[in-house]
Amino acid sequence: MGLLGILLALALLIGMAYRGWSVLLLAPAAALVAAGVAGEPVLAHWTQTFMPAAAGFLAQFFPIFLLGALFGKLMDDSGSVRAISAFMAEKMGPRHAILAVVLAGAFVTYGGVSLFVAFFVLAPMAHSLFKAANIPNHLMPAAIVLGTSTFTMSALPGTPSIQNAIPMPFFGTTPFAAPGLGVIASLIMMGFGMWWLGRAEAGARRAGVGYEEVSAATHEKAADDALVRERAVASHEFDPQEMGHGKRSAELPAVWAAALPLVVVVAVNLVMSFWVLPRMDVAFLQEPQWGQTTLAGVGGVWSVVVALAVAIVLVIVLNWSRLTNLRDSMDAGANASALPALSVASLVGFGGVVAALPAFAMVKAWVLGIEGGPLVSLAVSTNVLAALTGSASGGLTIALEALGSTYMQLAYELGIDPSLIHRVAVIGAGTLDSLPHNGAVVTLLAVCGSTHRKSYFDIVVVGIIGPILALVAVIVLGTAFGSF
Structure with a gap:
């Protein structure tokens, strides 16, 4: 009955989320269904299992x-x-339109700008x-996805994405x-994606298919779409309703x-990770008041937080005259983080309840028994959970909350570098999360004025x-040569 409860809970979560129901409601409801069918104490799981798991995620990553x-x-x-988009468009021009969109998206997201922005x-x-x-509109979403949601989210070393941050405490x-494997994975994603988009563009030209006019305000309407918002906030870190x-500023900076x-962002992240934090005296972290943790458990998050904080101050200084309503802009940015963080935390709470059920032992045994070793089983588990939740960050956190310590023990026993496990987990979470119900996919199609069919x-x-393909390459190279 326990396994049936888990399957029913997943069906409830996926089905209702696809219809636009809020994850804030669905995640605890699905968790209670799983616990109830398994014959476990429902209220105790809500307050003593679900909430600590959700709160723990917020404590680490908010x-x-x-x-x-x-x-x-x-x-x-x-x-x-x-300004960056305009510069790319001007320098590369219509002749390299797809590449200009991809590079502009890659540059801003690798530098820390939210995917939805x-x-x-x-x-x-x-x-x-x-x-x-005269390139067909239907290729626009794929070009934007390639630049914003693939290698800069999961593979490029140093990316400040929440997905790349989640494995660090584990x-x-x-x-x-x-870093070497991350660069190789990035080249594979970028190269394969550009090859496909170039092939698709050439095929459209041969067929006489070109650009079709759409409403100029399409992207503005998408920001106010309630269904888009409900799906978006559970998949990434920005509430699109705060865009307005x-x-x-009407005036663009240089x-x-x-x-x-x-x-x-990238430079400070690098300096903090390899020079500043390793030289700090952090023995105090062992004390109970600081959670009895280590630098390894918090250093990665500290690096990203400091990098973003320094960059925020720099943006304000460089654009003081253009940020004419700074308080409202900062309020909107802060508010934009709240609902996504709570939504992903709710998914983590759901995963915490599922992992606590006795029947989860069968799921765990199946995952760890997948042929190919721990790297393959980790890739499969993050893929599946990201697909089921429609969220790379939610699926990744659920997988690591349930199995992170087990994979660390396996890494210790088998001599696997934790950095390799980190990179496999992040890339694995950034694959099947892009199924049709994924919030980023729904949002992007609405912003571009396109549809799933097109x-x-x-x-x-x-x-x-x-x-x-990049994930397979990283697993093969990592297995043969270790982490580099």
């Missing part, structure tokens, strides 16, 4: 949600993201370039875990001033198949 959303909002309202800025840019080049790693709050904060196949190729 600073990244908060500062990441705030940084993204300030970069948007200051005109910095638009990038969507709302890149869509108008892509419409302009695709129209000038494995004692840094944002730069397995604050005041966007491109160097727009790009500098993004460079600072654009989803290309999203699958660049957002799922490409990352899976």
Whole structure:
């Protein structure tokens, strides 16, 4: 009965989330269904299992949600993201329209700008370039996905994405875990995605299919769509409804001033990870009042938080005259982090209840028994959970809350570098999360004025198949040569 309860709970969570119901309601309801069918104490699981798991996630990662959303909002309202997009469009032109969109998305998201902020800025840019080049609109979402939601989210070393931060407390790693393998994975995702999009563009030209006009306000309407919002907040770290709050500057900064904060995020992250934190005396962390933890358990999060905080200050200094309503912009950025953080935390609470049920032992045994060793089983478990929840961050956290300590023990016994496990877990979570019910997919299609029927196949190729190929390559190379 316990296994049946888990399956019923998953069916409830997936089915109702796809219909637009809030995860804040669905996650505890599904958890109680799983506990009730298993004959476990329902109320005790809600208050003593679900809530500590959800609260633990918030305690670890809310600073990244908060500062990441705030940084993204300030970069948007200051005109910095638009300045970078305009620079890419001007320098590369319609002849390289797809590459311009991909590179603009990659640059801003690798520098710490929220995925959803990038969507709302890149869509108008892509419409302009695709129209000038007469490239079919249906390729726009895939181009944006390739630049924002693949290698800069899960593979490039140092990326400040929440997905790259989640494994750090579990494995004692840094944002730069397995940098060589991360770069190789990024090249595979980028190269495969560009090959596919170039092939699709050429095929459309041969068939005489070109750009079709859409409403200029499509992306603005998407920000106010209630269904889009409900699906979006559970998959990434920015509430799209806050896009319209604050005041966007009509004047754009110089491109160097727009790009500098993004460079600072990566640079400060690097310096904190490898020079500042390792030289700090953190023996006090062993005391009960600090959670009896270690630098390995908190250092990765500290690095990302400091990097984002420094970049936020720099954005404000460089754009003081353009941020004419700074308080409203900062309020909107802070508010944009709250609902996504709570939604993902609720998914983690659901996973905590499922992992506490006696029947989960069978699921755990099945996962660990997958042929190919711990790297393969970890990749499969993060893939499956990200697919079921429609959230890379939610699926990854559920997997690591349930099995993270087990994989660390296996790594110790088998001599596997935790950095390798980190990179496999993150890339694994960033593959099947892009199923049709994923909030980022739903949001992007609405922002671009497209539909699943028109654009989803290309999203699958660049957002799922490409990352899976990269994941396979990382597992093969990691197994043969270890982490590098």
